[in-house]
Amino acid sequence: MMACRGLKASLREREALYRLIIGQLMYDGHGAAATALINALQPHPPCAPSERLLHLAHMGLDQDDIGNVNVPIGGLGRAEAVAPGSGVDLEFDGDVQTISPEPSEYETCYVTSHKGPCRAVAYNRDGQLVATGSVDSSIKILDTERMLAKSATPVEVMMMETAQQNMENHPVIRTLYDHADEVTCLAFHPSEQILASGSRDFTLKMFDYSKPSVKRACRCLQEAEPLRCLAFHPSGDFLLVGTAHPTLRLYDTITLACFVSPQPRDQHTDALTAVAFAPSATTYVSASRDGAIKLWDGVSGRCISTFTRAHAGAPVSSVAFTRNGKYVLSSGKDSIVRLWEISTGRALLTYTGAGLSGKPTHRVQAVFNHTEDFVLLPDEWAVSLCAWEARTAQRRGLLALGHNNTVRAVAHSPTAPGLMTCSDDFRARFWYRRTGAD
Numbered sequence: 209m210m211a212c213r214g215l216k217a218s219l220r221e222r223e224a225l226y227r228l229i230i231g232q233l234m235y236d237g238h239g240a241a242a243t244a245l246i247n248a249l250q251p252h253p254p255c256a257p258s259e260r261l262l263h264l265a266h267m268g269l270d271q272d273d274i275g276n277v278n279v280p281i282g283g284l285g286r287a288e289a290v291a292p293g294s295g296v297d298l299e300f301d302g303d304v305q306t307i308s309p310e311p312s313e314y315e316t317c318y319v320t321s322h323k324g325p326c327r328a329v330a331y332n333r334d335g336q337l338v339a340t341g342s343v344d345s346s347i348k349i350l351d352t353e354r355m356l357a358k359s360a361t362p363v364e365v366m367m368m369e370t371a372q373q374n375m376e377n378h379p380v381i382r383t384l385y386d387h388a389d390e391v392t393c394l395a396f397h398p399s400e401q402i403l404a405s406g407s408r409d410f411t412l413k414m415f416d417y418s419k420p421s422v423k424r425a426c427r428c429l430q431e432a433e434p435l436r437c438l439a440f441h442p443s444g445d446f447l448l449v450g451t452a453h454p455t456l457r458l459y460d461t462i463t464l465a466c467f468v469s470p471q472p473r474d475q476h477t478d479a480l481t482a483v484a485f486a487p488s489a490t491t492y493v494s495a496s497r498d499g500a501i502k503l504w505d506g507v508s509g510r511c512i513s514t515f516t517r518a519h520a521g522a523p524v525s526s527v528a529f530t531r532n533g534k535y536v537l538s539s540g541k542d543s544i545v546r547l548w549e550i551s552t553g554r555a556l557l558t559y560t561g562a563g564l565s566g567k568p569t570h571r572v573q574a575v576f577n578h579t580e581d582f583v584l585l586p587d588e589w590a591v592s593l594c595a596w597e598a599r600t601a602q603r604r605g606l607l608a609l610g611h612n613n614t615v616r617a618v619a620h621s622p623t624a625p626g627l628m629t630c631s632d633d634f635r636a637r638f639w640y641r642r643t644g645a646d
Contacts, residue, residue: 328392393436468509544562
């Protein structure tokens with residue numbers, strides 16, 4: 209019996225070692241060697257690129273040299289690593305178990321309509337509010353808990369509600385009107401009740417939604433080109449603004465002073481499509497129709513790295529940092545999603561299989577779910593949501609989105625299994641995966 213247990217333990221250890229070798233080969237770019245081992249060993253679940261073997265080797269060598277066994281798994285001279293289960297971190301083995309439901313299990317809980325195509329969406333930091341913007345120039349702010357409560361309330365109970373009760377329980381808590389053209393981008397302030405919006409009317413506006421009666425912006429900034437993307441600094445003190453002009457702008461939210469890189473060659477060569485701050489705010493990233501992704505220093509405002517032809521020359525549609533700030537997720541009009549390692553500028557993972565019926569004609573975001581277990585991207589022609597395991601790029605089930613036209617924007621809740629999709633059918637749909645406790 210003891211010999212049998214020892215044999216099983218030995219087999220598990222060998223399997224773990226082979227997985228470490230495969231992950232290290234994939235991480236180092238030796239795809240052919242990794243594929244040969246995968247074909248020979250058939251590991252399950254699939255391995256993800258990982259440099260954990262390198263860190264373990266560092267630990268072993270360090271122990272041999274100086275007898276120090278208290279070295280963090282993140283490696284010598286590195287900051288403490290993020291624990292498995294708290295987001296994507298390919299320094300750990302790819303065997304991390306997913307802790308969230310598959311997006312294909314989400315269900316529609318609420319639908320709201322604009323008077324024109326709905327093309328912008330953003331969640332606030334705690335996931336309690338979500339805003340949608342439309343070609344009709346309106347903005348709606350919705351309460352996620354009210355949407356869930358509404359979907360769980362029987363029709364007969366809703367019909368018995370008074371007008372006052374219906375107003376108090378209505379998921380749309382604010383409707384804002386102050387733009388003269390299509391609302392193209394939205395961003396919530398990280399700590400204050402401020403919503404920033406950009407529009408084709410060349411204006412950036414900030415709304416104080418803490419006041420129920422106010423429908424107009426409290427601050428307005430005139431730009432020289434239509435606005436295309438926005439992102440708040442994690443402190444809320446600055447705001448990245450991308451327009452149809454190639455120059456990336458950084459505004460002070462108090463003084464509205466504008467900052468740009470002093471070197472013209474730092475800038476893109478075509479219209480900006482997406483911007484995002486790293487959670488630590490030490491860097492930020494931009495994407496453009498020129499096909500490049502640029503990484504910027506958060507202090508000097510200088511471009512420190514450029515990923516040229518990030519999507520084989522196709523325009524880049526979206527960029528987003530992981531929670532640990534080590535990676536950037538990008539999507540392009542080639543229907544491909546890639547996960548880039550910031551420190552090396554390499555695409556570690558490629559998520560393929562979307563857009564089989566045709567390349568997208570519109571830019572749409574690739575997003576993580578709230579735990580970063582899954583990567584999501586709408587398929588423009590199939591009107592469905594594609595999903596992959598974030599650590600292995602393995603395809604998962606499709607979610608039919610139920611819209612009658614192209615899905616133009618998508619945002620996942622940062623805290624719960626909830627999703628908002630916006631479409632040219634004038635509607636925004638709230639999706640959610642209920643559990644037994646909901």
